[in-house]
Amino acid sequence: MPYPGPYRPPAQPAAAYLTAAPVLAFENLMKSRGQGGVGFELHVPAFAVRPGELVALVGESGCGKSTLLDLLALVSRPTRCAAFRFQAPGGATGALPIDIAALWAAGREAALARVRRDHLGYVLQTGGLLPFLSVRQNLELPMQVQGLANVPGRVEAWAARMGVEGLLGKKPQFLSGGQRQRVAILRALIHQPALVLADEPTAAVDRTRARRIVADFRALARDGGSTIVMVTHDRPLMDGVADRTFGFTLEQVSDTLTRSTCREGVG
Amino acid sequence: MVADAIIPPLPQSAPRSARRTRATVLRLALADLGHEWVLTLCLVLALAAVISPLLILMGLKHGTVETLRCALVQDPAYREIRPAETRAYDPLWFATWGKRPEVGFLTPTILPASSIIGAAKPDAPGTQFLDLIPTGAGDPLILENGGAIPGAGEVVLTQVAAEGLGVQAGDTLELRATRSRGGQPEQGVTRVRVAAVLGQRAGTLARVYAPLGLVLDVESYKEGMAVPGRGWDGGSPTPYASFDGILVLVPEPLTAVQRAGLSINTGLTRSDPLTAEAFRLRTGLPVPPDFHVYELGIQSGAIQMSSVRTIKDKLRGTGAILLPYVTDTSLRFAQANGEALAAPVFGLSVSADDAARLGLTPPPWGALRGELGDSTRLLQVLLPAGSVSAASTAIEAEARPAGGTLHFTLAVAGPGVTGVALVPTELLGVLRTATDRPITYDLGSGRFLLARTGFQGFRLYARFIDDVAGLERDLRREGIDVIAQGQAIERIRILDRGLTRVFWLVAVVGITGGFAALIASLYAAVQRKRRELGVMRLLGLARLAVFRFPIYQGTTIAGLSILLAILGYLALAMVINQVFAADLAVASQACRTAQRICALPNLYLPIAVVATVIVALVSSLVAAWKTTRIDPAEALREE
Numbered sequence: 008m009p010y011p012g013p014y015r016p017p018a019q020p021a022a023a024y025l026t027a028a029p030v031l032a033f034e035n036l037m038k039s040r041g042q043g044g045v046g047f048e049l050h051v052p053a054f055a056v057r058p059g060e061l062v063a064l065v066g067e068s069g070c071g072k073s074t075l076l077d078l079l080a081l082v083s084r085p086t087r088c089a090a091f092r093f094q095a096p097g098g099a100t101g102a103l104p105i106d107i108a109a110l111w112a113a114g115r116e117a118a119l120a121r122v123r124r125d126h127l128g129y130v131l132q133t134g135g136l137l138p139f140l141s142v143r144q145n146l147e148l149p150m151q152v153q154g155l156a157n158v159p160g161r162v163e164a165w166a167a168r169m170g171v172e173g174l175l176g177k178k179p180q181f182l183s184g185g186q187r188q189r190v191a192i193l194r195a196l197i198h199q200p201a202l203v204l205a206d207e208p209t210a211a212v213d214r215t216r217a218r219r220i221v222a223d224f225r226a227l228a229r230d231g232g233s234t235i236v237m238v239t240h241d242r243p244l245m246d247g248v249a250d251r252t253f254g255f256t257l258e259q260v261s262d263t264l265t266r267s268t269c270r271e272g273v274g
Numbered sequence: 275m276v277a278d279a280i281i282p283p284l285p286q287s288a289p290r291s292a293r294r295t296r297a298t299v300l301r302l303a304l305a306d307l308g309h310e311w312v313l314t315l316c317l318v319l320a321l322a323a324v325i326s327p328l329l330i331l332m333g334l335k336h337g338t339v340e341t342l343r344c345a346l347v348q349d350p351a352y353r354e355i356r357p358a359e360t361r362a363y364d365p366l367w368f369a370t371w372g373k374r375p376e377v378g379f380l381t382p383t384i385l386p387a388s389s390i391i392g393a394a395k396p397d398a399p400g401t402q403f404l405d406l407i408p409t410g411a412g413d414p415l416i417l418e419n420g421g422a423i424p425g426a427g428e429v430v431l432t433q434v435a436a437e438g439l440g441v442q443a444g445d446t447l448e449l450r451a452t453r454s455r456g457g458q459p460e461q462g463v464t465r466v467r468v469a470a471v472l473g474q475r476a477g478t479l480a481r482v483y484a485p486l487g488l489v490l491d492v493e494s495y496k497e498g499m500a501v502p503g504r505g506w507d508g509g510s511p512t513p514y515a516s517f518d519g520i521l522v523l524v525p526e527p528l529t530a531v532q533r534a535g536l537s538i539n540t541g542l543t544r545s546d547p548l549t550a551e552a553f554r555l556r557t558g559l560p561v562p563p564d565f566h567v568y569e570l571g572i573q574s575g576a577i578q579m580s581s582v583r584t585i586k587d588k589l590r591g592t593g594a595i596l597l598p599y600v601t602d603t604s605l606r607f608a609q610a611n612g613e614a615l616a617a618p619v620f621g622l623s624v625s626a627d628d629a630a631r632l633g634l635t636p637p638p639w640g641a642l643r644g645e646l647g648d649s650t651r652l653l654q655v656l657l658p659a660g661s662v663s664a665a666s667t668a669i670e671a672e673a674r675p676a677g678g679t680l681h682f683t684l685a686v687a688g689p690g691v692t693g694v695a696l697v698p699t700e701l702l703g704v705l706r707t708a709t710d711r712p713i714t715y716d717l718g719s720g721r722f723l724l725a726r727t728g729f730q731g732f733r734l735y736a737r738f739i740d741d742v743a744g745l746e747r748d749l750r751r752e753g754i755d756v757i758a759q760g761q762a763i764e765r766i767r768i769l770d771r772g773l774t775r776v777f778w779l780v781a782v783v784g785i786t787g788g789f790a791a792l793i794a795s796l797y798a799a800v801q802r803k804r805r806e807l808g809v810m811r812l813l814g815l816a817r818l819a820v821f822r823f824p825i826y827q828g829t830t831i832a833g834l835s836i837l838l839a840i841l842g843y844l845a846l847a848m849v850i851n852q853v854f855a856a857d858l859a860v861a862s863q864a865c866r867t868a869q870r871i872c873a874l875p876n877l878y879l880p881i882a883v884v885a886t887v888i889v890a891l892v893s894s895l896v897a898a899w900k901t902t903r904i905d906p907a908e909a910l911r912e913e
Contacts, residue, residue, distance in 0.1 A: 073910070076910060077907055077910060080907070080910055082905065082906055082907035082910065083907060117816075120814075120816065120906075123812070123814065123906070124813075124814025125814070129812050129909075129910065131809070131909060131910065135805070135809045135812070135909060136809075137302070137305075137806050137809060137810070138309060138806065139302075139305045139306040139308070139309030139310070139806075140302070140305055144305065148298075148302075148813060149813055149814070151294070151298045151301075152295070152298060152813050152814045152815055153814060154291055154294050178309070204910075206910060
C-alpha cells in the first residue's frame with residue numbers, strides 16, 4: 008500500500024492519541040546480565056507508551072538505559088516479564104496486540120524481526136546512516152526494504168520538514184553532526200513506524216541545536232503518527248518536550264550485584 | 275485522512291518481496307563498492323593481474339600446441355604411409371585397400387629406376403631429370419599443397435622442379451623418356467601442360483606428378499615397349515624364356531677347371547655329372563653313347579637366356595650341346611579323341627648338326643634363339659611317334675602356370691621320338707616365366723604377351739592423422755613393411771600434456787593467491803562494516819538478505835576482474851601474435867588459416883568467466899557466513 012503522498016499535517020490535535028491503547032506495554036520486567044562475576048539487574052515494574060507520545064528514558068551511563076532500549080527494540084530477551092504486548096496500529100479494524108513475551112518464549116526470532124521491520128524505527132547515537140548511500144538513498148531505504156512504492160515528492164516534503172532538503176544528494180560523510188542526526192531521525196520516521204526508538208540522538212550536538220532537533224523530531228513524529236521513546240542523559244533537554252519521563256534508581260545489592268529500577272517520573 | 279496517514283503499509287506477497295529484497299541488497303552492495311571505489315579498483319586489478327597472465331599462459335600453450343598440431347594435421351606428409359621395400363602388389367590388393375574408409379588416397383607406383391624422366395621447356399636443349407610420380411583424384415599431397423590434380427596431358431611440379439625448369443603453372447613442358455635399345459639411345463617425347471606448382475611443403479625434391487596412365491606409359495617405353503597412343507615405337511611386350519637348369523652334353527669329360535669356370539659370372543651355382551639313366555629320366559631321350567652329361571643348376575630363381583648364352587660361350591670349342599630344361603612343365607595336350615596325352619614333354623631346340631650328333635631327327639624350329647618374336651616357330655610340337663594325334667595338323671594345349679591357365683594351339687610338325695613330346699625349348703621357357711609373372715596368350719595375334727605384373731609400390735595417405743597408426747598396424751599384419759610418421763602426433767600429445775600440467779601448477783598457485791586475497795578482503799570488509807550491516811538488519815533486512823551482501827560484492831569484483839583480465843589478455847595476445855607473426859607465416863601457409871601463437875578456443879573465455887564467478891561465489895561464503903553472526907542489536911549500542 009503506498010503512502011498517502013507528500014506530508015500533510017493532521018487535522019486532529021495530537022492530544023487525541025493520548026487516550027488510545029498503549030503501543031507498547033509490559034509489567035514486572037526483569038533483565039539480568041552477568042559478566043565476570045559482576046551482576047546487573049534491571050527491574051521495570053510498569054511501562055507503557057501510548058500512540059503519539061514522546062517518552063524520555065533519562066539516566067547516567069551504566070544505569071541500564073541501553074539495556075532497556077534493547078528490550079524495547081525487541082533485540083534483547085527479557086529474563087522475566089509479565090504481559091509484554093505490542094499493539095500494532097490496525098486502522099479501522101484494529102489489529103490484535105502481539106504477545107512479545109510469548110514470541111520470546113517460543114524463540115520466534117523471525118516473527119520478532121518482522122515486528123521490528125514493520126513497526127519500529129531507530130535513531131542511533133551517531134545516526135547510523137549508511138555511508139555508501141546518499142541522503143536520499145538512505146531515506147528511501149526503509150521504504151524499499153518494506154516494499155513500499157515511493158511517491159514522488161514525498162522524500163523532498165519530509166526532508167523540508169526536517170530542514171535537510173538541500174542535502175538530499177550528499178553522502179553522510181559531508182554532513183555536519185546535526186545534519187546527520189536530522190537525516191537519521193527522518194529515516195526513522197519516513198516509513199511512519201508505530202514506535203521510534205532514539206538513543207541519545209543529540210549527544211553530538213550543542214544544547215541549542217539539540218532542542219531544535221528534538222522539537223522537530225517530536226512534531227514530525229506526532230504528525231506522522233509515530234510514538235517516540237528517547238534515551239538521554241540530558242534531563243534539561245527533555246523539559247517541556249517529553250510527555251512522560253522515566254528515570255532509574257541504582258542500588259548496590261551486594262559486592263557483585265547492582266540493581267537498577269526504572270520508574271516513571273523518578274530522578 | 276489522519277487515520278489514513280497512520281495506517282502502516284501491509285506487507286507485500288512473499289515471492290515478490292524476496293525478489294525485491296535481493297534487488298535492494300544488490301543495490302546496496304554495488305553502492306558500497308562504488309563508495310569505496312579505490313579499494314574495489316585495487317581488488318579488481320589484483321584479481322585481473324592474476325587471471326590475465328593465466329589466460330595468456332593458457333593461450334600460449336594452446337596456440338603453440340595447435341600450431342604444431344595444425345602443421346601436422348594439415349601436412350599430408352604426416353598421413354603418408356610408404357612401403358619400406360619393393361614388392362609386387364596386384365590390382366586386387368589396390369582395389370581392396372582403396373576401399374577402406376581410413377584410406378584417403380591410394381595409387382600404384384612404378385619402380386624408382388623407371389621413374390626418372392627428362393623434362394625441359396619445349397625445344398630447349400637442356401634436360402632436367404625429375405622423379406616421375408603417379409597421382410590421381412584425391413591425392414592430398416597435391417590438393418593440400420596448393421595444387422590441382424593433373425588431368426590427361428597435364429602434370430604438377432614441385433617448386434624445386436619448376437624453378438629448375440623455369441616454368442610456371444600454365445606453361446607447356448616437354449617430357450623426354452629415354453631408353454637404350456640395341457645399344458642405341460632412344461627418346462620418347464610428350465608435351466604436357468603444367469597444371470600447378472606445389473608449395474614448398476610438398477617436398478624439396480625435383481618431382482613431377484602425373485596421371486598414372488602417363489607414368490605407366492613411360493615405364494613401358496623404358497622397358498623397350500611401344501606406346502602407340504603417344505607415338506612411341508618399340509617392341510611389344512614379348513615374354514622372355516627362363517629355365518630351371520641346363521643339361522650339357524660334351525664328347526670329352528669337362529676338366530675341373532672348366533667346371534669351376536661354369537659358375538663364374540654365369541649365375542649358375544652347380545655343375546654335376548649326370549648318369550645316362552638320370553638323363554633319360556629327365557628328358558625321355560636316350561643318351562648318345564659318346565657323350566658325357568652334366569647338369570648345371572642354380573640355388574634358387576630362374577636361369578635367364580643370357581646365362582645360357584654365357585655358358586655356350588664358355589664351352590665354345592668343346593663341342594658341347596646345351597639343353598636348357600624346365601623341371602615342372604604344366605603343359606597338357608588335348609587330343610582329338612578327348613584323351614589326354616600321357617607322354618612327358620621335353621623342350622628340344624637344337625641345330626640340325628647337333629640333332630644329328632645326338633641321333634635325333636632335327637626339330638623344324640631349329641636351334642635355341644634369344645629372339646622370341648616369331649610365335650609360329652614357338653607354337654610347334656613333335657608328338658610321340660604312334661600317338662593318336664600324331665597325324666593331326668594341330669593340337670590344343672593347356673598350361674597352368676601359377677598365374678592362371680593359358681590355352682593355345684600347337685601346330686603338329688610331325689612325329690618325333692617315341693614316348694616323349696618335343697616342343698621348342700623356348701616355349702617351355704616362356705611357360706616357366708609365366709609362373710613368375712603374368713603372361714597372357716593373345717588369341718588375335720597368336721602371341722604370348724607379358725602382362726602387367728601388378729605394381730612395385732604404392733603411395734598411400736590415411737584420411738586422418740589418427741588413422742595412420744591403425745593402417746600401419748594392418749599393413750604390417752599383412753607382411754608389408756611400411757614407414758609412417760605416426761609418432762609425430764604422439765610427441766605433440768606428450769608436449770601438450772606436459773604444458774597443461776605446468777599450466778595447472780602455475781594456475782593453482784596464482785588462483786590460490788588471488789582468491790585468498792579476495793576472501794581476506796571480503797572478510798575484512800564485513801568486519802569493518804559490522805555497524806552498517808547491523809543497521810541494515812535493523813532496518814528490516816533479513817539475516818539471509820544481508821548474507822548476500824558480500825556474495826554480491828565478491829561476484830561483482832570477480833566479474834569485473836575477469837572482464838578486465840580478458841581485455842588484458844586480448845590486448846597482450848594481439849601484441850604477442852604480432853611479434854611472432856613472421857615466424858608463424860610458414861605455419862600459417864601450411865595450415866591455410868591464420869595461425870596465432872597465443873589463442874584460446876572460443877568456448878574458453880565464457881568458461882573462464884563462469885569459473886571465476888563460481889570461485890568468487892565460494893570465496894565470499896566465508897564473509898557471508900560472518901554476516902550471519904552480526905546481531906542487529908550491535909548497531910544499537912555504540913561503544
